[in-house]
Amino acid sequence: MVPSEAGAVAAPRRGLSWRDLGGAIRLESLVVLVLLCLALSLLSPYFLSVANALNILLATSVIGILGFASTFVIASAGIDLSLGSVLGFGGVVGALAVNVLGLPWPFGIVLGLAAGAFCGLINGLLVALAGIPAFIVTLGMLGVARGAALVLTGGQPIYGLPAPLVWLGQGRPFGVPVPAILFLALAAVTHFLLSRTRFGKYALVIGDNENAARATGIHVARLRIGLYTLSGLLAGLAGLLFAARVNSGDPTAGISYELTAITAAILGGSNLFGGRASVVGTLIGALIMGVLQNGLNLLAVSSFYQQMAIGSVLVLAVWLDQWNRSRGRA
């Protein structure tokens, strides 16, 4: 009774995607990661070991968590340029709470997280209610949060955290670094949130077609506020881990990390224009960069070549994606 198609229906092609892992994994990213690991296994005798794998996870944890934050925002066709600054602010607030105010360590964690979430909340309110473009709002927060971190500390790192906080960054239960455990646990939680809940689904729908979201009764503004708050919360957590790792709340921590985080998301197959994003993809994207950096360090490659290598891998991964898509169209 409904319009059925007149002519023969050409079966549309499903891109190389791995549906059950969120539907947006680029196999290309996984291929790049595997090739990179193979190459480094051949080049360095130290690469292929459990200890080194744990090192990579540890080294990727801060950037990876920021990557998860940016995955949600990018899903909704937004952007959060304040991640690195909010990281610095969250770490500083946490360190100040325990070191200067002398509060018990759980308050350091709570206040650090709250500081991050607060920055995110302000971003969300300005984007969703005042209607200012996310690029501008978060660029402003990049300056304000960094400035606030510097003002609070007078530009000096707050050195010395209580043992339980340091354990958060340096502990190794069963030989596994705590940040690596948190990183993987957060990957699972955020993947679940993005791929299985309405919150995640609506984030993607808003990024895909905001009008469709409104027409079907999705509360776009409320959701946006939630997304940016989540982003800030995760940045605050990354800031606490950063501080715990280096035993000090450094107001300059995380400068330009937002760009690396966004790169991880894009490498993992998220669409910068919204509607397609995957936490597992971002995990792979972050690992590509972590593995590459680890390999370059193991091989003791000098700084200038490091930049070239990192840039090349980024272009390679995106090119593979484009090649795969254009082949699909033909």
Place this chain on the structure above:
Amino acid sequence: MTPLLELVDVRKKFGAVEALRGVSFALAPGEVLALLGDNGAGKSTLMKTITGIHRASAGRILFAGADLASHDPGQIRALGVEMIYQDLALARQQDVASNIFLGREPTRRFLGLPLHVIDRARIEREAEAMIRRLGARVPSVRYRVGDLSGGQQQSVAIARALTFAPKLVIMDEPTAALAVREVEHVLELVRELKRQGIAVILISHRLTDVFAVCDRAIVLRQGRTVADERVAETSMNTIVAHIVGAG
């Protein structure tokens, strides 16, 4: 009979621009109403005001006894008002099943915890059933909507409007982009809805369609209702005269 939908002097201002300057009409259950008017007459604004995307500046909109002024689009859908937009309002990167259940995903508890996850299996099952019931040729509910043809996409939009037992379906230019043979399918759908007692508001430029399926026609001009006639008792020339303002 009490009307299903009743508009009383509905007005809508965008800043200094007055898009609706007093629209009043009533719609009975199962009635098929044509909403006509030239471009810019206020048809789209009126429909978006009914569905809650816009909020009326003045006047009352009553649906099945409820005043819609205090409702958001989700609540209005829940009352049984569905709209099929001309641009279809689909999320192109989501699959067919997700689009059909957009905004109304059934959830279930995850591993018995107080965590609510989208019930993916149920969505796929019910979407599949709906597509089959509509006889739409959509290869799989797992296909991304952006990969489908225009006609298939419209089927998805229609399926979304009909899945949750609507009382009123608003269609915005459903036949504008279709071939002649496909138009007949849409018109047959409208007749079928009427048989099931579902009211329809059809926005169209094609008067032949209107005369084929509609009971009544309302003409908007410059934000006002200028005509409200029974289709059986009027002629195309009269309607056209109302639309262009020569009547």
Place this chain on the structure above:
Amino acid sequence: MQRRILLLAAAVSAGLAVPPAARAAAPTYAVLLKTLSNPFWGAMAQGIAAGGKASGVAIFQQAAASDQAAEQELNICNTMLERKPAALIASAINSSNLLPCMKQANAQHIPVVDLDANLDPAITAKAGVKVAFTIGSDNIAAGAKAADFMAARLGKTATGPVLVIEGLAGNITGEQRAQGFRTELAKVAPGLKVVASLPGDWDANKAANITNDTLTRSPGLVAIFAANDTMALGAVESVFAAGKGGKIVVVGVDGTSAGVKSIKAGRLSASVAQLPYLEGIEAVANVKKILAGGTVPSVIHVPTVLLTQAVLKAGTDPLLQYVK
């Protein structure tokens, strides 16, 4: 609600940008810093303020948003000259970005001070810019001092792998410190071999990662030199987290407050303190001397001091008062 947040945001950012109000009576020295967003420049700013107070002059101090914002720094410099300061004390982001402004200052007969030795004398001369004096610490010597400490601590005949963590790739300060370290280490303890020299980008987290990775490759690592304290802290915390605390000598440069605390806590082995606070005081004092008609050397080296747990405990080194 929204408006209040907007206002709050505006107030915060404005508060950051508003310069300290210049006092009308005293002569004003315009001070332009590369950035305020690291401890070294923060201490420099404090030293300059203290120097201004001691000399009874007003200080009008500004900084670029980051040490990459070369053009912005030039704009700030030009604006500063509009206020007709008695002197211009500037730390240029690179050897050429401030030259037009400095030339203008020359024309206005405002003495120009090269703060922290960022200018290249050849380029400056070619541009026809006259500099009253250059003040700064010797970064090569600072790196060398770290190497001397390492040799003293481990013994001149010690052998083993050493890691160098450089600053931001291409940054002259980091390069000079690393280069000074490597050259001196080869001289005083040839058995200690630099097995990797990697860019830590002034970032504690990256330095921690580099340390982990290098420990994988060279588990017998005996020492780490980081081109600043921020990175040294990342490295030393990573060493402790790996269970090698106290077994690897870790040396940084700068003598930041966090570095000092870490040394006192027995974690960081040493830091070559550069005394930016003293440099700030000295810069202002020497400008005053010039304006009073006196002469000063064209290059003034600010001393460095090696901070170790013993030195800090003794507390007798007079230079310690300038360690902030």
